[in-house]
Amino acid sequence: MKIALFGASGRVGQAFLKQAAADEQFDIYALVRSHHAELPLSKDRIVIGNARRREDVKKVMKDAEIVISCLGTDGDDTLSVAMANIIAIMKEQHIKRVITIGTAGILNSRYEPGKYRFETSESKRKLTRAAKEHAKVYEMLKESSLDWTIICPTYLPDRAATGDYRVERNVLPEGGTSITVGDTADFLYHELITGEYAGYRAGLAY
Known part of the structure; x- marks a missing residue:
C-alpha cells in the first residue's frame, strides 16, 4: 500500500517513520524541502519539493492509496494551502483516506458548546494563530x-x-495536559491500520 507522507522531517513525522517504515505492508513516499539523511527512506522514495506547490504535491501522491500529513503551520498559511492542494489531488486521483496531525485547540470545548477549545479558557495558549490555521484545515x-x-x-x-x-472523539480526554511525540506517532500508526477514528477529530492525552 503506497502512502504519501507530508511533514516527514517534523517531530511526529520522524517518529512515525521510525515505526512504520519497517512495516512491509506500507510503501511510504515523502515530500520534503531538502534531503534529510535521518529519514529511514531510500532516495527513490523521497520527493524534494514544497507542499505549497501543487505539482510537487502531485508527484508524491501519484498512485498513493492513503495520505498522511504531519505538517505544521510554519508561521503562515502553509498548512491550509498544502491541504487545499492535497484535497484537490485526492479528488482527482480518487484517493479517499487522509490522516492529519492537528492540535487539541480545534477539539470541541467541554464547557462552552459550539466553540473550539482555543476559543475558551480550556486552552492555555495565549496565541491562537496556529489553532485558527488548523481549524481552517478541519x-x-x-x-x-x-x-x-x-x-x-x-x-x-x-x-x-x-x-x-x-x-476521545472530538474532545480532549478530561484532565489531559500532555502526550509525547512518541505516543502521538504511535496512535497515528494504529489509526493507519485500524481506521477506527475515521470521520472524527481524535483528542489525545495521558
Whole structure:
C-alpha cells in the first residue's frame, strides 16, 4: 500500500517513520524541502519539493492509496494551502483516506458548546494563530467527501512512546495536559491500520 507522507522531517513525522517504515505492508513516499539523511527512506522514495506547490504535491501522491500529513503551520498559511492542494489531488486521483496531525485547540470545548477549545479558557495558549490555521484545515476536510481523521494532541514533549494514553472523539480526554511525540506517532500508526477514528477529530492525552 503506497502512502504519501507530508511533514516527514517534523517531530511526529520522524517518529512515525521510525515505526512504520519497517512495516512491509506500507510503501511510504515523502515530500520534503531538502534531503534529510535521518529519514529511514531510500532516495527513490523521497520527493524534494514544497507542499505549497501543487505539482510537487502531485508527484508524491501519484498512485498513493492513503495520505498522511504531519505538517505544521510554519508561521503562515502553509498548512491550509498544502491541504487545499492535497484535497484537490485526492479528488482527482480518487484517493479517499487522509490522516492529519492537528492540535487539541480545534477539539470541541467541554464547557462552552459550539466553540473550539482555543476559543475558551480550556486552552492555555495565549496565541491562537496556529489553532485558527488548523481549524481552517478541519473545516476544509469536514466539507470534503473524504475519509478523514485529524489527530489532536495536546502539549507535545519530545519523549518516546509508552503505548498507554487516552483517546476521545472530538474532545480532549478530561484532565489531559500532555502526550509525547512518541505516543502521538504511535496512535497515528494504529489509526493507519485500524481506521477506527475515521470521520472524527481524535483528542489525545495521558
